[in-house]
Amino acid sequence: MHRYDICVIGGGPAGLSAAKAAGNAGAKVLLIDENDRLGGQLIKQTHMFFGSEKQQAGTRGIDISSQLVDAIGRMPNVEVYLECAALGLYDDKVLTMLHKKRYEKIVATKFIVATGASERMLAFVGNDLPGVYGAGAVQTLMNVYGVSPGARVLMIGAGNIGLIVSYQLLQAGVNVVAILEASPHIGGYLVHAAKVRRAGVPILTSHTIKEAYGARAVEGATICELDEKWQVRPGSERKIAVDVVCLAVGLSPLTDLLWQADCRMIHVTELGGHVAWRDANLCTSQGHIYIAGDVAGVEEASSAMVEGELAGLAAAKELGLATPALELGLSEAREQLRALRSGPVGDKIRTGLALAQSGEVFGIA
Amino acid sequence: MLKKTGVPSSEELAPAYPPEERMKQGAVAIIECFQNIPCNPCATSCPRGAIQAFDDINDLPKFDPALCNGCAICVANCPGLAIFVVDEAYSEAESLVKLPHEFVPLPKAGDEVVVYNRAGEEIGQGKVLRVQNPASFDRTAVVHLVVPRAYARDVRFLSVGVGARDENH
Amino acid sequence: MGGKVVRIKEHPILKFDRGKELAFFFDGRELLGHEGETIAAALHAAGVRELSTSAVLHRPRGFFCAIGTCSSCLMVVNGVPNVRVCVERLAAGMIVETQQGRGDLGASV
Numbered sequence: 001m002h003r004y005d006i007c008v009i010g011g012g013p014a015g016l017s018a019a020k021a022a023g024n025a026g027a028k029v030l031l032i033d034e035n036d037r038l039g040g041q042l043i044k045q046t047h048m049f050f051g052s053e054k055q056q057a058g059t060r061g062i063d064i065s066s067q068l069v070d071a072i073g074r075m076p077n078v079e080v081y082l083e084c085a086a087l088g089l090y091d092d093k094v095l096t097m098l099h100k101k102r103y104e105k106i107v108a109t110k111f112i113v114a115t116g117a118s119e120r121m122l123a124f125v126g127n128d129l130p131g132v133y134g135a136g137a138v139q140t141l142m143n144v145y146g147v148s149p150g151a152r153v154l155m156i157g158a159g160n161i162g163l164i165v166s167y168q169l170l171q172a173g174v175n176v177v178a179i180l181e182a183s184p185h186i187g188g189y190l191v192h193a194a195k196v197r198r199a200g201v202p203i204l205t206s207h208t209i210k211e212a213y214g215a216r217a218v219e220g221a222t223i224c225e226l227d228e229k230w231q232v233r234p235g236s237e238r239k240i241a242v243d244v245v246c247l248a249v250g251l252s253p254l255t256d257l258l259w260q261a262d263c264r265m266i267h268v269t270e271l272g273g274h275v276a277w278r279d280a281n282l283c284t285s286q287g288h289i290y291i292a293g294d295v296a297g298v299e300e301a302s303s304a305m306v307e308g309e310l311a312g313l314a315a316a317k318e319l320g321l322a323t324p325a326l327e328l329g330l331s332e333a334r335e336q337l338r339a340l341r342s343g344p345v346g347d348k349i350r351t352g353l354a355l356a357q358s359g360e361v362f363g364i365a
Numbered sequence: 366m367l368k369k370t371g372v373p374s375s376e377e378l379a380p381a382y383p384p385e386e387r388m389k390q391g392a393v394a395i396i397e398c399f400q401n402i403p404c405n406p407c408a409t410s411c412p413r414g415a416i417q418a419f420d421d422i423n424d425l426p427k428f429d430p431a432l433c434n435g436c437a438i439c440v441a442n443c444p445g446l447a448i449f450v451v452d453e454a455y456s457e458a459e460s461l462v463k464l465p466h467e468f469v470p471l472p473k474a475g476d477e478v479v480v481y482n483r484a485g486e487e488i489g490q491g492k493v494l495r496v497q498n499p500a501s502f503d504r505t506a507v508v509h510l511v512v513p514r515a516y517a518r519d520v521r522f523l524s525v526g527v528g529a530r531d532e533n534h
Numbered sequence: 535m536g537g538k539v540v541r542i543k544e545h546p547i548l549k550f551d552r553g554k555e556l557a558f559f560f561d562g563r564e565l566l567g568h569e570g571e572t573i574a575a576a577l578h579a580a581g582v583r584e585l586s587t588s589a590v591l592h593r594p595r596g597f598f599c600a601i602g603t604c605s606s607c608l609m610v611v612n613g614v615p616n617v618r619v620c621v622e623r624l625a626a627g628m629i630v631e632t633q634q635g636r637g638d639l640g641a642s643v
Contacts (some may be wrong), residue, residue, distance in 0.1 A: 030623035034602075035621070045407040046547040048444035048505070052422045058406035058442050060503065061549065103425040118603060128606070130583040130596025137620075145575035146542040146550035171468060171546050185368045190400045191445025193371030200485035203371050216594045217583045302403070343401040343423025469544045504547050 004030040004079075006315050007095055007108035009086045012040020013301045014293025015114035016068040017308030018315075022112075023078040025316035025326050030106060031078060032097065034085040038072070039065040040116060042301065044139040046171070047175055050189075051302035054336055061301060062143075068305075079332065086115075089261040093288055109317040110288055113258055114308060117251035117272060117294035122156060125211040127245075131218025135165045135248035144174045150244035154221050155179040158203055161302075162248030163192035167244075172197050177242055180207040182226055189345070210237060212245045221245055251298045261289055270352030271297030278357060280309060280334075281314035290315050297356065301351055306336045367399060372483045378482055382518075383430035392435025392452035392461065395518075396426050398445065410442035437463045441502040451517050460517035461494065466508045472525045480512060481522040488516055491523060541579050556626040573619035573630055574600070574607055585609050585619060586633040609633045 008019045011033030019031040037043070045061025056064050072078050084099040089111060096105050119134035121127065131139075133149060141147045152188070155166045158181035161325055166176045179196065184206050186193045193203060204223070210232070211222040225236035252273045259265060263276040264285035276284040276291050283290050292311040293304035310333040313326055341349050367373045381397050382388070394415070396407065403421045408416040408426065415432035416439060435450040440463055450463035472478055476493040491510040498506040512520050543548065553569030560582060567576030574597050577585065584594045585607050598606040602621040611617040612629050615637025619630070 014395065036623075048406075048442075048503075050402060050444050052403070052405050052419075053409055057404060058410070058444055058503075062548075118601070119599060128588070128593060128595060130585070130594055133597060134599050137597060140600040141575060141578060141597075144541065145571050145579075146545070146548070146552065147571075147575050147579045148540050148542055149578070172542050173469075186371055189402055189445065190367050190371060191398065191402075191443075191447045194367075194397070195374075195446050197371040197483060198479065198483050198485050200522075202485075205369055217596065231555060339422055340403045342421065343403055345400070345402050346423075467546045471546075519612045 001094070002030070002106045004028050004106060004108040005319050006030075006110045006112060006312070007032065007106060008112045008114060008312075009089075009095075010114035010116060010293070010295070011035075011038035011080070011082075012114060012116050012293060012304070013042050013064070013068070014116075014295075014304040014308035014311075015040070015112070016065075016072060017305040018112045018114055018290075018292050018312035019308075020068060020071050020075070021077050021309040021329065023075040025314075025321045025323075025329075026312060027077065027319060027321060028317045029075075029078040030081065030108065031072065032081040032084040032086060032099075033325065036083050038069045038080065038082070041136065041167070042068075042258045044136070045301065046143055049302060050193045050300075051340060052336070054332075055302040055305055055340070057302075064301075064305075079327060086257055089289065090255055091101065091262075092288075108288075109319060110290065111274075112290045112292055112308075112311045112315060113295055114251075114291070114293045114304075114311075115257060115295045116120055117253045117298050118252040120149065120252055122209070122247050122249045124209050126213050126218075129212050129218050130216065131214065131243055132212055132245045132247065135161050138244070138246050139165055139168060142168060142174075148172055148174055149246075151175060151204055151241075152242045153244040153246050154176050154223070154240065154242040155207065155246045155248060156209055157181065157203070157248035158186045158188055158193065159248060159250070159252070160188035160192060161251075162246075163188040165246065165248060166196050166201055167192065167199075170196070172199070176201045177240055178223075179203045180209060180223060181205045182208045182230065184228075208232075209245065217244055218243055251294060253295045253298060255295060258284065258289070258291070258295070262285055263289060266356060268297070268352045268355045270348045271356060275356050280357065282311040283314065297349065297352055298341030300340075303337060303340050303349075306333050306340070309333045310337070315344040334364055370484075373397065373399060383428075386455050387430045388451070391454040392450050392463075393426065393430050393433050394435060394437075394439055395449045395451050397447045397449065398426055398430055398443075401425060404444060406442045406444060407439045407448060410438050412513075413437060413438070431492065435463070436509045440465050440507050441497075441505040446505070449521065453514065453517055455511065458478040458514055459511050460514050462491070462510045462512055462517055462520050463497075464508050464510060464521065464523060466496075466506045466523065467504065468525075470525055471506055472508055472523065473497065476525065478510070478525055479512065480516065480520045481524070482519040483521050485522065488519060489513065491516075491520065558624060558626065558628040558630060560630045561587065561632055567624045569624070569626075571624055573609070573611065573622050573624050574632065575629070576618070576624045577630070584632065587635060589635040592635065597623075610637065615639060
């Protein structure tokens with residue numbers, strides 16, 4: 001069985017940053033990802049990122065991905081397994097995996113779980129019809145394969161993902177007929193909303209979808225208005241002709257491995273659902289398991305990258321690799337996270353993190 | 366109202382406009398950024414220090430129009446595409462507006478284009494004077510549009526020819 | 535109306551490096567796709583959105599998550615059922631068939 005200092009599970013923004021930081025600190029690292037290429041959701045992000053220059057604000061997500069992947073590629077102490085899905089993580093620090101269809105095992109002193117999050121479904125009649133797609137799926141089709149998802153899209157959800165993917169659909173030459181948002185306000189950044197409004201896409205708040213219909217695939221949708229109590233306003237239903245219904249209704253952390261590894265889990269609505277309890281170093285109740293990125297709480301790519309760095313450095317420090325440079329890196333990462341989360345759009349995350357790090361819930365000091 | 370519709374009201378927009386005397390002097394950036402989000406490329410990209418370096422990246426940009434010459438580097442660097450340049454000294458009847466544009470086909474100098482306001486409503490036509498699209502702008506082109514003076518503060522989008530927009534909602 | 539599903543030719547940000555063109559079969563029809571793309575992407579580009587039918591009510595099913603986790607896109611490929619075509623790469627001469635309900639594992643023996 002191969003042995004590593006640190007095994008990072010998941011090669012998206014958080015995992016790549018964790019592997020890079022741990023590698024720079026001198027650890028022997030294995031980075032695994034179930035896809036046949038690294039980058040996670042970054043490979044579809046054609047828009048310029050926010051944050052500060054420390055998180056490469058202004059650079060397009062796709063280019064940040066290439067930079068991170070190239071950096072990893074130049075590190076001889078960081079090994080990468082692609083087409084490698086983690087199966088089980090055990091107390092004796094063995095990780096079992098399916099690597100290019102073969103069952104393999106490795107041992108590592110520390111693990112960083114950076115498995116991200118998956119799209120939520122919405123219940124409505126006809127939600128299983130071909131043509132009802134998750135927002136990430138629409139991005140994959142357009143931005144990775146250059147295939148247009150359809151001609152007329154109804155976007156459900158005006159959070160950042162719904163707004164950004166709508167803009168990307170316009171860039172791909174696809175008509176976005178409307179963006180529906182069930183709540184009375186737009187949830188995503190208002191600059192994203194402004195970009196699509198001036199391009200002619202209506203944003204209908206207090207609206208939702210009742211039904212998607214069509215013979216063998218989506219041909220139209222029935223939308224309706226909601227009142228202050230989130231109930232359908234009678235008589236507000238109307239039909240619109242669309243061939244794609246795109247769901248951007250939130251993400252849920254992909255925490256299977258953490259449950260299986262017996263980490264203490266806590267339900268935190270503000271973070272997207274069940275997440276692992278963690279300390280200030282992103283270490284879970286299992287001392288050999290760290291978390292980073294959306295699996296630790298659904299947030300943004302910029303904070304995912306910094307969390308990855310924090311976890312990578314913290315794990316390396318536990319291995320005895322602490323140096324003044326590493327300590328500086330740790331405090332830098334903490335400060336960047338604080339800055340990213342200190343504004344009003346960070347309120348929800350700060351509330352959620354306070355719960356996820358709380359000692360009271362399980363009587364942990 | 367911005368938070369409900371994505372379109373700022375005139376009250377919400379007002380702080381973005383430099384004083385009238387400065388507007389009369391010529392090209393200046395109009396920074397339509399009204400929400401405290403963690404973001405600072407406008408300040409780091411401005412070569413003249415017209416947008417102050419951020420103490421807290423969640424702050425709104427602090428802009429000194431006296432230091433601005435309307436170069437539009439910030440227009441291409443704002444991840445939210447929320448900055449525009451308006452030059453109301455261009456001519457008696459016309460103003461020049463510089464808009465970020467990330468769509469194909471890109472217009473060319475001399476093209477007549479349809480122009481729209483913040484709500485996506487068609488308000489008239491404009492003529493493309495020039496398209497700035499250097500490598501340093503990383504695929505965010507800046508289109509210089511000549512429009513009737515009355516539209517300059519409303520024009521925020523353009524489209525090139527047929528098929529760029531579908532009006533049949 | 536009806537969606538016209540096409541390959542994007544020009545894009546303001548991206549350049550699509552499509553691999554060489556290759557032929558494959560879908561329910562007896564010959565279609566063209568590109569090396570390096572997934573079966574689902576190639577089918578979508580050819581206008582095929584219905585990939586399988588559901589096990590009990592025989593409802594049409596297609597693509598949903600695109601990352602191999604939702605089980606909506608399972609098809610029979612070269613006689614092997616339950617292939618997640620959203621992550622499986624296209625190969626020349628592949629025989630892809632709409633999967634009706636649960637995959638028949640007997641067919642692969």
